[in-house]
Amino acid sequence: MTDEAPQYVAARVQQALAEDERTHELGIRVDxxxxxxxxxxxxxxxxxxxxxxxxASEAAPDLKVRNEINVVEVRDPGEEEAL
Incomplete structure (x- = not known):
């Protein structure tokens, strides 16, 4: 394991998630x-x-990844709501 501060590791992983062509992900919290x-x-x-x-595993190979990301169903909007 590296002596790098946890916040720097988290920032490196978040950067990898944002820049990797497989993800381009900005909405994931990393701790x-x-x-x-x-x-x-x-x-x-x-x-x-x-x-x-x-x-995330590739960006921080020395750490055990705990994936607590939820999969949510994305649906098309239903009927128009009257206001």
Whole structure:
């Protein structure tokens, strides 16, 4: 494990998620505690959740990734709401 400060590791992972062509993700919160890296947020598909976890693992290979990202169903808007 590296002696790098947790906030720098989290920032490096967030940068990787934003810049990696597989993800281009800005909406995921990254926290580091001890030897664990926590990913939190919401995505529209399980595949996206897994890709984010992979990119995070590559950016911080010494940490155990805890993927707490929720998959939420994105639906088309229903009927128009009358105000």
């Amino acid at each position: 580091v505690r001890g030897d664990q890296l926590f990913l939190r947020g919401q995505v529209p598909a399980q595949e996206r959740r897994e890709i984010i976890s992979t990119v």
